[in-house]
Amino acid sequence: MEASISLIGSTPKPNLSSLISPSSSVVLHPRLPLPALRLKKVSAFPRISHRNRLIRAQCSDGLRPEEDDGFVLEDVPHLTTFLPDLPSYPNPLKESQAYAIVKRTFVSSEDVVAQNIVVQKGSKRGVHFRRAGPRERVYFRSDEVKACIVTCGGLCPGINTVIREIVCGLNNMYGVRNILGIQGGYKGFYSKNTITLTPKVVNDIHKRGGTFLQTSRGGHDTAKIVDNIQDRGINQVYIIGGDGTQKGAEKIYQEVERRGLQVAVSGIPKTIDNDIAVIDKSFGFDTAVEEAQRAINAAHVEVESVENGVGIVKLMGRYSGFIAMIATLANRDVDCCLIPESPFYLEGKGGLFEFIEQRLKENSHMVIVIAEGAGQDYVAQSMRASETKDASGNRLLLDVGLWLTQQIKDHFTNVRKMTINMKYIDPTYMIRAIPSNASDNVYCTLLAQSAVHGAMAGYSGFTVGPVNSRHAYIPISRVTEVTNTVKLTDRMWARLLASTNQPSFLTGEGALKNVIDMETQDKIDNMKISSI
Numbered sequence: 177m178e179a180s181i182s183l184i185g186s187t188p189k190p191n192l193s194s195l196i197s198p199s200s201s202v203v204l205h206p207r208l209p210l211p212a213l214r215l216k217k218v219s220a221f222p223r224i225s226h227r228n229r230l231i232r233a234q235c236s237d238g239l240r241p242e243e244d245d246g247f248v249l250e251d252v253p254h255l256t257t258f259l260p261d262l263p264s265y266p267n268p269l270k271e272s273q274a275y276a277i278v279k280r281t282f283v284s285s286e287d288v289v290a291q292n293i294v295v296q297k298g299s300k301r302g303v304h305f306r307r308a309g310p311r312e313r314v315y316f317r318s319d320e321v322k323a324c325i326v327t328c329g330g331l332c333p334g335i336n337t338v339i340r341e342i343v344c345g346l347n348n349m350y351g352v353r354n355i356l357g358i359q360g361g362y363k364g365f366y367s368k369n370t371i372t373l374t375p376k377v378v379n380d381i382h383k384r385g386g387t388f389l390q391t392s393r394g395g396h397d398t399a400k401i402v403d404n405i406q407d408r409g410i411n412q413v414y415i416i417g418g419d420g421t422q423k424g425a426e427k428i429y430q431e432v433e434r435r436g437l438q439v440a441v442s443g444i445p446k447t448i449d450n451d452i453a454v455i456d457k458s459f460g461f462d463t464a465v466e467e468a469q470r471a472i473n474a475a476h477v478e479v480e481s482v483e484n485g486v487g488i489v490k491l492m493g494r495y496s497g498f499i500a501m502i503a504t505l506a507n508r509d510v511d512c513c514l515i516p517e518s519p520f521y522l523e524g525k526g527g528l529f530e531f532i533e534q535r536l537k538e539n540s541h542m543v544i545v546i547a548e549g550a551g552q553d554y555v556a557q558s559m560r561a562s563e564t565k566d567a568s569g570n571r572l573l574l575d576v577g578l579w580l581t582q583q584i585k586d587h588f589t590n591v592r593k594m595t596i597n598m599k600y601i602d603p604t605y606m607i608r609a610i611p612s613n614a615s616d617n618v619y620c621t622l623l624a625q626s627a628v629h630g631a632m633a634g635y636s637g638f639t640v641g642p643v644n645s646r647h648a649y650i651p652i653s654r655v656t657e658v659t660n661t662v663k664l665t666d667r668m669w670a671r672l673l674a675s676t677n678q679p680s681f682l683t684g685e686g687a688l689k690n691v692i693d694m695e696t697q698d699k700i701d702n703m704k705i706s707s708i
Contacts, residue, residue, distance in 0.1 A: 246300025249288060252630075252638035252649045255315055255440065258433050262634070264313040268350050275310075283309035283629075289648040291454070305454075305648035308626035308640055310349075315634030316411065316440075318351040323631075324410050325373065326358035326365070327387040328417035328424070332448040333463035334612035334620045335416060337382040339389060341624030342414050343373045349625070350632055356410070357388070362424060363395030365404045382617060385609040396424040402431045405439060412440045412631045418447040419656050422639060426652040429637035440631035443639035443652055444623050448608055451496035453660045454650055455641030459620050461499070463613045464492065468503040471603035472545065476509040479541040482597040486532060486542055486584060490577035490602045493547030496661045500547040501672055511535050511542040512678040516549035517662045518669070520681040522583060529587050531679055536594075546580060548573050548604065555579045577602055622647055 256262050267282065275281045288304035295302075325342055327335055339357070346352035359369035371377075371389070381388045405413060405428075415425040422443045429441040445452045450461045471489050479485025491500045497515020504513040512531065514520055521527050535542040555574040581600045588596040612620060619642075626640040626647045638649045662669055673680060 246302060248301075248303045250303055250305055250651055250654060252306060252651050253429065253433070253636050255438060255634040255636055258436055259438060262315055262438065264315050264634070265317060267310055267312055267314050267632075268318060269310050272349065274349075281310065282312040283307050285311075289643045289646040291643055293644045305643055305650050306635075308630060308647040308649050310629045311633035314350075314632045315438075316632055319353075321346070321350070321352045321412055321632075322354045322356070322408070322410050323352060323412035323414065324356040324358050324370075324405075324408075325389065325414045326361065326416065327389050327391045327446075328361040328415070328421040329391060329393060329446065330418070330448070331386050331391070331608045332446050332458075332460035333385065333467075333608065333610055334459040334616045335387040335446065336378075336384055337612055337617050337620035338416055338444055338446075338459065338624045339373075339387070340378040340382050341621045342628060343378045344375050345625045345628040346412075347375050349628065356408075360390045361392035361395055362397075362401060362421075363392060364390075366397065366400040368404070382620075383611055385611050396427070398424075398427045398431050401428055402435065402437075405432070406435070406437060411438055412442070414442050414444065414627055414631070416444045416446050418445070419452060419659070421446070422452075422652050423656045425639075426637060426656070429652070432636070440634065440636040441638075442627040442631045442636070443655075444627055445639050445641055445655055448499070449493050449496050450498040451494075451660045452641070452655050453658050454655050455643060456645065457642075459616050459623060460608075460612060461502075462615045462619075463610065464499050464607050465502045465506060466613055467607045467610055468499060468603065469507055471601050471607075472503060472507045472510060472543065475543050475599055475601050476541075478599040479543060479597070482541075484536050484540060484588075484595055485597045485599060486536070486544065487599040487601065488544045488546060488577055488581050488584075490546050490548055490575075490600075490604065492604050492608065494549045494573060495659050497547040497550065498660075498662060500545050500550075501662055501668070504545050505672055505675060508675070509543055510545050511539075511676055512544045513672055513676060514544065514546040514550045515662055516547055516552075518550075518664055518681060520551065522554075522587070526679050526681065528679075528681075529584070532584065533588075533592065533594075536596075544580070546576060548576060551576045551580065558583075575602075 269275050269281055287307035287309075289307050290301070291303040291305065323342075323346055325339055327339070343355055346355055353374075355373040357371040357373045358364040359371060360367065364370070378388065413425075413428065415421060415428075417425075422445060425441055425443040432439045432441060445455060445458055446460070447458045448460045448464050450458050452458050468489075468491050471491075475487030475489050479487040491503060493499050493516060495516055497513075497517055500513050500515050504510040512528070514528075522529050524530070532542060552573060555576050558579060559574060577600055581598050585596060585598050588594045622642075623640055626649075630638055630640065630649050635649055637652055639652050639655050640647060640649060641655070642648070643650070
């Protein structure tokens with residue numbers, strides 16, 4: 177039974193369901209190594225640009241090796257895609273004492289991670305990603321590797337741990353000695369700010385907050401960055417940053433491919449807000465939730481000690497309210513949680529003012545946790561402020577915490593004629609500047625080592641992260657195409673509402689709509705990010 181490979185489609189966003197014919201056995205991206213197709217013979221096909229294309233594998237005699245099960249592999253690029261004659265070498269881990277007792281040192285080319293693990297009988301297998309980990313063959317000689325590490329965007333607990341473990345992973349596992357730190361973000365590439373990194377230099381940086389390499393927003397100039405990568409002879413680039421930074425990493429990879437350079441580009445997703453799509457969570461998130469407890473506890477102590485005390489704690493969350501939601505669930509002293517995904521209103525039946533008054537009558541105090549991105553439209557209208565953006569293209573947020581504090585004070589003092597004691601706590605910069613906790617330190621180590629294994633194995637244009645608790649290599653475009661947001665229709669938000677007994681703000685005289693229709697919910701659940 178002979179197999180043939182045929183190219184299907186060229187649109188930017190192909191409809192996968194239309195590409196699966198009754199005779200197809202699998203749909204996958206073109207960089208899947210042929211042995212993983214499980215077909216006896218495969219015909220040769222010319223090397224072409226694989227971007228935005230899929231491949232269908234089927235039997236030439238019309239018979240199917242097995243019934244179509246809807247298996248889709250969203251594969252990541254490999255250097256051999258545009259450098260087909262690139263030699264490979266045995267992985268140095270074969271001689272490593274650390275891996276000597278491991279039963280299965282290397283990850284098979286057929287190991288994949290499923291994006292969805294909750295399925296029903298008869299469901300298609302769905303989307304999968306390559307499992308992260310060391311491969312039996314590598315495409316770089318250790319003594320020829322010149323790696324660099326750069327950090328971009330805002331601070332987050334765990335950045336220094338990732339830097340340390342990339343350096344130690346390259347050095348200790350693969351014998352790489354030539355590692356550079358690019359200082360000051362993307363602009364550091366062409367302003368020639370570098371530092372030599374060794375295990376000794378980075379030995380204790382994981383105990384510090386911030387980033388050892390310094391950071392900046394903006395400054396991305398693809399041509400200049402790749403020119404300097406080429407001039408310096410760098411052949412592995414590790415980029416630590418959020419969604420905008422990862423979009424920049426993808427542009428760097430595309431330019432590297434266009435020039436035909438043997439340069440592996442690896443992204444490590446960083447966002448304290450946990451708003452990166454596909455992966456389970458981003459590093460620093462657990463630390464942020466843990467540290468937020470101190471601020472919430474302090475607010476509770478303050479308001480419990482006065483008459484009609486109302487405490488407001490503002491936490492991070494520009495577009496996504498994960499920190500506020502999980503910190504609220506973890507604390508149990510919070511009476512109300514406000515996030516960007518869930519619009520709220522102040523006046524009228526079912527509004528926030530009514531709920532505050534009810535809680536003050538019941539308990540004589542209350543605590544409100546609000547994400548920094550919540551209620552921005554209300555604040556802008558109230559202050560008549562125009563929209564401005566930072567160097568990364570992100571909308572500059574107005575201080576919703578101060579605004580809400582003043583609104584509550586004015587309403588109860590002037591309208592309800594009640595005594596009220598307001599306490600406002602903003603711990604955002606304190607939280608993002610601390611070192612990562614034990615859980616995040618372990619997570620950062622796995623991310624860094626997975627990135628190193630992937631780059632040495634010749635993968636490029638990929639990012640790493642856990643998908644259903646298994647680390648995988650994911651195309652950068654998949655983690656930047658949408659923002660990960662709290663789904664109001666999921667059970668986690670329902671758990672929060674059940675915990676706080678707060679109003680849902682979906683009904684009432686002051687609500688913008690009585691019910692969030694499906695079109696609005698789709699927009700909330702698929703919020704786009706376009707900045708670099």
